[in-house]
Amino acid sequence: xxxxxxxxxxxxxxxxxxxxxxxxxxxxxxxxxxxxxxxxxxxxxxxxxxxxxxxxxxxxxxxxxxxxxxxxxxxxxxxxxxxxxxxxxxxxxxxxxxxxxxxxxxxxxxxxxx
Amino acid sequence: xxxxxxxxxxxxxxxxxxxxxxxxxxxxxxxxxxxxxxxxxxxxxxxxxxxxxxxxxxxxxxxxxxxxxxxxxxxxxxxxxxxxxxxxxxxxxxxxxxxxxxxxxxxxxxxxxxxxxxxxxxxxxxxxxxxxxxxxxxxxxxxxxxxxxxxxxxxxxxxxxxxxxxxxxxxxxxxxxxxxxxxxxxxxxxxxxxxxxxxxxxxxxxxxxxxxxxxxxxxxxxxxxxxxxxxxxxxxxxxxxxxxxxxxxxxxxxxxxxxxxxxxxxxxxxxxxxxxxxxxxxxxxxxxxxxxxxxxxxxxxxxxxxxxxxxxxxxxxxxxxxxxxxxxxxxxxxxxxxxxxxxxxxxxxxxxxxxxxxxxxxxxxxxxxxxxxxxxxxxxxxxxxxxxxxxxxxxxxxxxxxxxxxxxxxxxxxxxxxxxxxxxxxxxxxxxxxxxxxxxxxxxxxxxxxxxxxxxxxxxxxxxxxxxxxxxxxxxxxxxxxxxxxxxxxxxxxxxxxxxxxxxxxxxxxxxxxxxxxxxxxxxx
Numbered sequence: 001x002x003x004x005x006x007x008x009x010x011x012x013x014x015x016x017x018x019x020x021x022x023x024x025x026x027x028x029x030x031x032x033x034x035x036x037x038x039x040x041x042x043x044x045x046x047x048x049x050x051x052x053x054x055x056x057x058x059x060x061x062x063x064x065x066x067x068x069x070x071x072x073x074x075x076x077x078x079x080x081x082x083x084x085x086x087x088x089x090x091x092x093x094x095x096x097x098x099x100x101x102x103x104x105x106x107x108x109x110x111x112x113x114x
Numbered sequence: 115x116x117x118x119x120x121x122x123x124x125x126x127x128x129x130x131x132x133x134x135x136x137x138x139x140x141x142x143x144x145x146x147x148x149x150x151x152x153x154x155x156x157x158x159x160x161x162x163x164x165x166x167x168x169x170x171x172x173x174x175x176x177x178x179x180x181x182x183x184x185x186x187x188x189x190x191x192x193x194x195x196x197x198x199x200x201x202x203x204x205x206x207x208x209x210x211x212x213x214x215x216x217x218x219x220x221x222x223x224x225x226x227x228x229x230x231x232x233x234x235x236x237x238x239x240x241x242x243x244x245x246x247x248x249x250x251x252x253x254x255x256x257x258x259x260x261x262x263x264x265x266x267x268x269x270x271x272x273x274x275x276x277x278x279x280x281x282x283x284x285x286x287x288x289x290x291x292x293x294x295x296x297x298x299x300x301x302x303x304x305x306x307x308x309x310x311x312x313x314x315x316x317x318x319x320x321x322x323x324x325x326x327x328x329x330x331x332x333x334x335x336x337x338x339x340x341x342x343x344x345x346x347x348x349x350x351x352x353x354x355x356x357x358x359x360x361x362x363x364x365x366x367x368x369x370x371x372x373x374x375x376x377x378x379x380x381x382x383x384x385x386x387x388x389x390x391x392x393x394x395x396x397x398x399x400x401x402x403x404x405x406x407x408x409x410x411x412x413x414x415x416x417x418x419x420x421x422x423x424x425x426x427x428x429x430x431x432x433x434x435x436x437x438x439x440x441x442x443x444x445x446x447x448x449x450x451x452x453x454x455x456x457x458x459x460x461x462x463x464x465x466x467x468x469x470x471x472x473x474x475x476x477x478x479x480x481x482x483x484x485x486x487x488x489x490x491x492x493x494x495x496x497x498x499x500x501x502x503x504x505x506x507x508x509x510x511x512x513x514x515x516x517x518x519x520x521x522x523x524x525x526x527x528x529x530x531x532x533x534x535x536x537x538x539x540x541x542x543x544x545x546x547x548x549x550x551x552x553x554x555x556x557x558x559x560x561x562x563x564x565x566x567x568x569x570x571x572x573x574x575x576x577x578x579x580x581x582x583x584x585x586x587x588x589x590x591x592x593x594x595x596x597x598x599x600x601x602x603x604x605x606x607x608x609x610x611x612x613x614x615x616x617x618x619x620x621x622x623x624x625x626x627x628x629x630x631x632x633x634x635x636x637x638x639x
Contacts, residue, residue: 014308021301027293034300041304041311048315071200072314075262079307082269086300089273093280093293100286109290 006047013040027097027104031090038083045076122187124168125180125204128214128253132161136246143239151229154242158225161249165218169211173619177633179259180204190634197635199321205259205634208619209471213256213383215616216475217376219601220482221249227486227594228369230587231493235367241281248274248373255380259634261310262320264384265303272299272349275377279366291358291365298358302345309338309345322391323634326627331396342388343405349381352443353413356436360420363432364498368489369594371428372482375435379474382439386446386624394453394627403451410443411550414557422564427498428488430568431481434524434561438477444554445470445539448546453625462542467621468613469538475616476531476605480523483598487517490587490595491572500571502580507573509585514573516595521569523602525562531602534609 017036024030049072057067098104120127135157143150172178180187182202190199206214225245235241251271258264276299280292312334313325329335348355359378363371389402417437424430449467452458490513491506492498507514523530526537536558544551586592605612623630 018301021297030297034297034304037301037304041308044308045311045314048311069200071320072311075307075310075314078262078266082266082303085273086269086296089277090293090296090300093276093289093296096280096283096289097286097293100283100289109286 003050006043006050010040010044010047013037013043025106027094027106027109028091030106031087031094034090035083035087038079038086042076042079042083045072045079048072121167121171123180124164124171125178125187125206125257126182127164128161128168128257129250131164132157132246132249132253135161136243136250139243139246140239143242147238150239150242154225154246155229157246158222158249161253162218162222165211165214165253168206169215169616172206172208172211173615177205177207177623177629179633180206191636198319199324199634202263203259203321203634204257205323205630206257207630207633208616208623209383209387209621210256212471212475212616212620213380214253216478217249217252217256217380220372220376220478220598221245223482223486223594223597224369224373225594226597227372227489227591228367230590231369231486231489231594232367235282237281241278244274244278244281245370245373248278248377251275252377252380256383259322260320261313261322261325262307265307265310268306268349268381268384269300269303271377271380272296272303275299275362275370275374278370279362279374281370282365282367284365288365291361294358295362298355299349302348305341305345309341312338312341321634322387323631326392326394327631327635329393329396331393335393335396339388339393343385346381346384346388347409350378350385350439351413351436352409352439353416353436356413356417359436360429360432363435363485364426364428368428368485368492371432371489372485375481375485376478378435378439379442379478382442382474389450390624391627391630399453400451403447403449403453406443406447406450407550410440410445410447411553412440413437413443414440414554418557418560418564422560422567425500427491427500427503427568427572428485429498430500430564431484431488434564435477435481437557437561438473438481438524440557441536441539441554442470442473442477444543444550445473448543448550449621449625452546458546462545464621464625465538466542466546467625468617469535469542471620471624472535472538472609472613472617473532475612476523476535476602479598479601479605480520480530480532483516483595483602484520484524486591486595486598487513487520490591493587493591494584495581500568503572504575504581505573505577506581506584508577509581510573510587512586512592513595516599517569517573519599519602521562521565523606525565526558527562529603529606531605531609534606534612538613 014037017033020033021030054068057070142153181190251267254267276292276296279295280289282288317328351359414437417433421430421433445466449463452463523532526532540551
């Protein structure tokens with residue numbers, strides 16, 4: 001049970017993020033929701049990589065023996081970098097929208113219809 | 115010596131050429147604008163050449179394996195790894211090169227068009243860099259044999275695409291469309307990543323061949339399948355997740371829109387790859403097949419009915435793009451539904467799949483052409499509103515001819531390429547279920563009706579005073595449209611040769627999961 005906690009937490013964070021994206025009206029909060037989903041996915045990835053009593057693959061001062069193969073950690077790092085780029089791009093879009101429309105409320109910005 | 119090196123490293127070059135080109139573009143742009151244009155064209159042409167060489171290589175001598183970082187590219191499994199291919203491997207089979215060559219052709223035509231067509235924009239250095247990066251994303255998605263790598267290229271594709279959609283700010287409208295596209299693509303990408311995590315948790319592998327080989331189809335795999343299908347169908351613009359398509363397609367610069375069509379098809383490729391290569395034998399063919407068929411029929415019908423009342427010509431074409439995606443889903447879905455039954459597969463299943471795949475390349479050509487003509491009209495007339503346009507046929511004769519070719523092709527009129535693939539779909543789907551085939555034909559007729567209306571309101575009628583100064587677009591734009599128009603006609607006149615050369619190997623490669631696994635793991639499927 002205790003080992004499933006990270007997975008449950010990851011699922012919860014993803015669901016909170018998606019609910020936030022669907023229900024909130026403020027564009028910045030929608031971007032925040034997306035960032036939450038991303039954090040949840042990252043937590044899930046790292047949690048799958050946990051091996052009990054595993055040895056971290058750091059050669060300096062390692063006790064020797066078989067080490068953990070750090071694929072998921074590498075994946076998570078990649079996703080964090082991608083996430084930064086995405087969030088920056090999205091927030092810069094929101095900035096331009098605010099400059100042009102004077103609002104970040106979806107009800108007022110939704111000018112593309114049909 | 116140098117040719118040998120090139121032939122050995124084709125899959126890596128396919129990505130390295132546009133990627134290095136993209137990074138160097140802003141630097142070349144600092145020196146001279148003309149030089150930058152020439153540079154972008156050169157890179158795009160070089161990428162096309164690499165794709166053509168790779169196509170030739172794969173079609174003549176089978177699937178190419180390229181292992182990054184290994185001593186020799188073909189050694190997928192390191193000797194001391196215990197039989198696990200943990201390096202990033204590109205598995206380039208006939209299906210991959212089919213998508214890659216179609217993307218590269220459109221990429222080159224789009225670049226040619228864009229040199230003149232987007233010359234009024236500011237910030238062109240980054241525009242072309244992003245265009246090339248988007249090509250990297252698309253080519254990577256279709257060539258990679260690694261699930262995580264697929265996700266990374268999907269993100270490159272989406273981010274570059276979103277930035278390009280928003281590139282012509284247009285009082286904020288384009289940015290709004292870009293934001294919508296970026297949010298949905300990122301959410302889709304994260305769902306894909308979650309599914310990848312599920313795979314890794316179970317099978318300790320990211321390589322598609324390894325996952326396919328050890329696929330159990332337990333509860334977690336079913337969740338992963340749903341996540342992958344939802345995310346990739348959303349990115350490919352199938353109903354009911356199509357709502358971003360009209361916004362993004364209509365607000366992006368026309369050259370980008372033509373390329374976004376290819377980007378969506380790369381996601382469609384993802385759907386097919388997941389279903390046929392990752393899951394294949396473990397699936398209940400009929401259920402998943404029918405889900406894809408229903409998605410396809412809905413896309414066809416809702417797309418075309420939404421297209422008819424549109425006033426904005428690019429928005430109208432965008433809904434038609436949704437509708438045409440339905441044909442591809444329908445064809446391949448029918449093929450999947452009868453995959454387990456050898457007799458039905460021989461009778462019509464294979465033809466349906468070939469029709470669906472043939473429609474992918476045809477759609478990339480004629481839809482790209484149509485979006486480029488819309489861009490040419492916007493370039494000269496400054497509006498996309500059908501109620502305001504009129505009488506342009508007097509001056510823009512070539513654009514009109516190209517538009518007619520594209521419109522007849524999308525409506526499935528011989529001798530253009532749309533007819534060839536649609537006929538294959540009608541015939542084979544009719545043997546599966548006559549009603550589906552009839553729906554497909556009705557949708558084609560509605561498409562024709564819609565394009566007759568567009569043609570009439572843009573080109574026919576007397577010359578309007580507000581378009582006094584309008585004349586034919588610059589030569590580069592005509593050349594870009596001309597390449598695609600020529601291919602539309604060639605594919606329509608010689609469909610059998612194209613099918614034999616490109617499509618049948620692609621469909622066979624897609625269906626044959628065993629040989630995909632064997633190509634990587636070496637015989638032990």
